Amino acid sequence: MGLYLLQRFVLLLATLVFASIVVFGVLEILPGNAAQVMLGASATPETVAALAHKLGLDQGFLVRYLAWIGGAAHGDFGLSYAYDSPIGALIAQRLAVSAPLALIAMLITTIVALTAGVFASQRRGKSGDVAVMAASQIGLAVPNFWFAILLVLVFAVHWHIAPSGGFPGWEAGLRPALGALILPALALGLVQAAILTRVTRSALLEVLNEDFIRTARAKGLSARATLWRHALPNALTPILTIMGLQFANLIAGAIIVESVFTLPGIGRLIFQSIANRDLLVVEDCVMLLAAIVIGVNFLVDIACAAIDPRLRRRVS
């Protein structure tokens, strides 16, 4: 396990470095100077040069890259050009909305998908299975932002039992704050559950075909005990792996769904910053989200190796 952990950790660091180069590099391929883009076409050369100097854009690629990474490594994300305040504080404020949203959505996905997946696998080929598979097939085709709009139409416009958007802030109390997050989390979580339901079902069906399941049943274990003790733990690795990969979709989806509900999260910050041409904020936000996704996938790899010793030996 030790060697495996070390190997995964090195890979994690390499992936993070690569991601940071890609994110940083995108700014470099800007047609023209980043300061010019931020200020617009009407800016005078002097103001462009002054902003470029203020942001350190007049230095070389490597110097700026190292300064950016070095700063980020100990919590200094630089200054926002539009807000004229530290980007770290801006992001922390927005994370207080986006992180709970993502977590609640993931929770909904997990509960719905595991329940539906287990249910379908136990009724293979029967009407319950067919219904779950049909629903998940439709779920795969529904854009999460459209589902979000439909939820607003039903629960906010028609029934008036949920807000159509906005966020009262955590200081308004837990109930109103969570109330503002529940529709967005449902929009994200239910659509995501479609894929995971199918994965859960097929992973379980695969395991249920194994000899040790027959042995467990033959020695007199009930179907329920066999499912919990033998089938589910063995089906967990593919389920966890897909959950890790889905987390990337969830983060991207959160950006869009925040937009539907005008939630002041990271996604909104990214869009406001795009509109303000505040590219350093965009860069920091994208890097942060990428780092979270890469980190989650690292944890999933470790968890899978802990569950299934065979994976540890598969040294690449």
Added chain:
Amino acid sequence: MSRDSFAARARRNASFAVGAALVAMLILATALSLVWTPYPPGAIDVPHKLLEPSFAHWLGTDSLGRDIVSQLLAGARVSILVGVIAVGIGLIFGVALGLAAASAKGIAEDIIMRLCDFTFAFPALLLAIMFTAVLGAGIVNAILAIGIFNVPVFAKVTRALGNNVLARDYAMAARAAGKGPIAIAFEHVLPNVAPALIVQATIQFAIAILAEAALSYLGLGAQPPQASWGRMLSDAQQLMFLAPRLAVFPGLAVVLAVLGLNLLGDGLRDLLDPRLRARR
């Protein structure tokens, strides 16, 4: 195993039949929109704004009096365009990279595959958002951003199956007969991975349509006056209390198109992959 013809099996495969029908509808809508729409899709007619569905306007009009049916038809055109080009980019570069990785082996294969793994762990839509933000919003940049993320998908499929083919006797025989790696890649590997690539292309087509709708909804894809399902949804959202039906039709169009492509992909996989068929 039965030795039915492809057509006979295709008729019995429900996924394939439904998927093919929906995709045919999408293609017909696109073709129709090129020669005829009830009204010009971008034609603003403010006196006739927000009309209920009627004989003159089958699905009504939007806040600027534009005909919904005409816009939906024109939107199909954008979806098809994005799908074809984005999948095309993925196929051309992805298959080339995958074939190169499978033929080269060793460190080159490792590097190509690590790069692919990396992009899988990265929120593709997020980078697409960043690309379009930096390069400028617009349908061309949106297509490029979506297309780039198709490259690793096709590279991975091509390489995995390519390695299988290269380990077969006939590939070794070809090598022994003095064929070079490029000749083997085109004569033996490509024909054998083609069915899997077709299935993957259908699924990526669906993903591209979803991504375009999302980018256009966010204002980063199709720009006015270009009709696009995603843009129609973002317009409709402003009027949710006044005309909720406007938010329904474009979403349904996306769902039907994506559902059709996904079902077609599932059906094709069953039909084209003999091993899967044997297991059933």
